Amino acid sequence: MDFAYSPYTEEMRQKLQSFMEAYIQPRIREHNNETQAGQFPVSFMEDLKALAREEGLWNMFLPGLKDDEPGTRLTNLEYAPLAEIMGRVPWSSEVFNCNAPDTGNMELLHMFATPQQREQWLVPLMNGEIRSAFAMTEPDVASSDATNITTSMQRKGDEYVINGRKWFITNATHPNCKVLIVMGKTDPNADRHKQQSMIIVPKDTPGVEIIRNPTVLNHHAPEGHAEILFTNVRVPVNNLLGEEGGGFALAQARLGPGRIHHCMRSIGAAELALELMIDRAQERKTFGKHLSEQGVIREWIAKSRIEIEQARLLTIKTAWMIDNVGAKAARKEISMIKVVAPSLHTRVADRAIQLHGAMGLTPDTPLADHYTWGRALRFADGPDEVHLQSIAKMELRQSNRGASEIYLTPPER
Template sequence: MTVMDFAMSAKASDYHKRLSEFITDYVFPAEAEYDKYREEAGPHDHTVPPVIEELKIKAKAAGLWNLFLPAESGLTNLDYAPLAELTGWSLEIAPEAINCAAPDTGNMETLHLFATEEQRKQWLEPLLAGEIRSGFSMTEPAVASSDARNIETSIVRDGGDYVINGRKWWTSGASDPRCKILIVMGRTNPEAASHQQQSMVLVPIDTPGVTVVRSTSVFGYQDQPGHCEIIYDNVRVPVTNLLGEEGSGFAIAQARLGPGRIHHCMRALGGAERALALMVNRANTRIAFGRPLADQGMVQNAIAKSRNEIDQARLLCEKAAWTIDQHGNKAAHLLVSQIKAVAPQMACNVIDRAIQVHGAAGVSEDTVLARMYSWQRAMRIFDGPDEVHLRSIARAELGREKSVFAAAVT
């Protein structure tokens, strides 16, 4: 029988200690400055608050950089899980401060796996250095993009160029002034088999014909890097900008989204832990009907349920990460679907309880809870909605060969 060991390695433990200190000493104190800058700049100014660049310098100096990529950090997915969870405590700041923020992480993994040497030099190296940012342009407003085979954006070969036409949205990162490159997924061969029609092409954001229409808000919040609607109108790029081979876009998307999904789930654990910490503090300090909220059975129930759900989700996340390390992304795909369906819902549950315990303060901007909830709720849709992952899990279960026990009782 295979033994699963989720204990932190010595290397991961060392990183965990140093990252914990970095977040406590620098990231949490920077949140007020970050928020003040964003408030004064207004929702449509997507310039990065200067404190981010200051934190990046400190993180680099501390060796807390590119931890998500095994080829750079030497960490396994299981090693990275508790580190990503720490960054989830301060989701807007901590991941970018250590160059582990989406969508750049997924794009860097994609470039690492599928780019040519020239493409890596031009785009991967500055991304790894934290000098630029990037966007991933897959989702479209006109089709159900949860099934990537629906994507209609056309990528047509014309001599030595590809010509791209289409409309995308939810291209995260594209409003950031530092965004220099977009990975665009579109259809190169409509006549091929359904999983071989799509390709991915590198498009510099300043290419003629690329128009960033707007950044779409999430529950009324505008994120700094933006989630953009983009029009591609006869956009020309050289054929050397193709990632991998023509028709490999669907396979590349699956390779990209696997680690990306589990990284989001790792960070969701950290967000849920912060919400629980706020809930416990509120329960211990708020007096209602002559007693602390902590004495109320309903509040105790909310706290206990939250602890149970966080710990259960963490174990499933660790199992998925361990399986990726031991057997690869393909072998872990159902576990990734499981945790992707579990972690955001769990985080929503915990944050919702924390909001309830905070009362009116919970739905205001006086606490971080409303904004945290908006992100975790959106996470139940992006990188595959809950329903798609649950369908995959159900189909696998329905098609599974009966165990000896199941056969004996059915």
């Protein structure tokens, strides 16, 4: 077992790190100012995207690119440390065309789009010319169980007619968001997992109405986690993605690698929070001592380091498994890290906030944003409890390992 990065990964890490230092870090303040003033997308985004593409730091998340598709050809294992670097500045992933939910949508289109759908939607997405959203969650039903969703998709002649209400649809208020992949029910009478389909809906189709963009823990995201109403939205049957009744399977396929991209970025965010914690602990004094000399603070620092290392190892093991045995066989690992990483993200950010005193709650540090996003990730792509349930199911299924027969020594009767 080799824990070192491969020479190629190391080369890409250094390239990305240099790009972050030259172009991203100097613009953090400007990005904050512009988004807080309601200017979105920020003025420099398109220029930075062009630069990143020129530098070969483009579409790094997608293994298995075809020859004519733009981007690097990294494995999930090679991508993990790069996503970690991007996780320190959450908006930076858009610069490299590696931001959710576009990444998950590109993966879906890459796997299932028809040639016409590829041309119309995948190509501009991979070129970073447009943005997209994925619409599954509904306010009226428990959407962590995707079989509950109620949005109806009725076939009428050569069209589907879509009616329903979605919310928490990330990216939907981004001015460049041109397309939604919507999950609904094409046949409510079919088997439970065959009722759903996914349909590509251009955002400007009549009947698509953005109702509001709710804040998340009172944090306003300009790209949106929007509530959207679909009223008699008509799209051609050619907009069906994959097969009719195949939506549930597509949703499973979409969430595999995408879930661990979030985890990789969470580890980067936790690493940054620890660094900020250490800097502050060494400069701030209370009761005649630096904070770094207080036992409780040392314990936070040590625990944060241990927990980050644990999570990183599980993340890269999961990435390795996705590369080598596929996302389906790595289901348990994906669920495990999906529970571990967002909690780590909030826990380390929370310690760092506490150590910074009241300042930790202000926009003068990135900690409040990191805390908010880590907390949100405990829901996005499935809440903790659903993943815990899947892990337990898989463990129980593998039971009957015979341990009790070997290791228990009950009294003889």
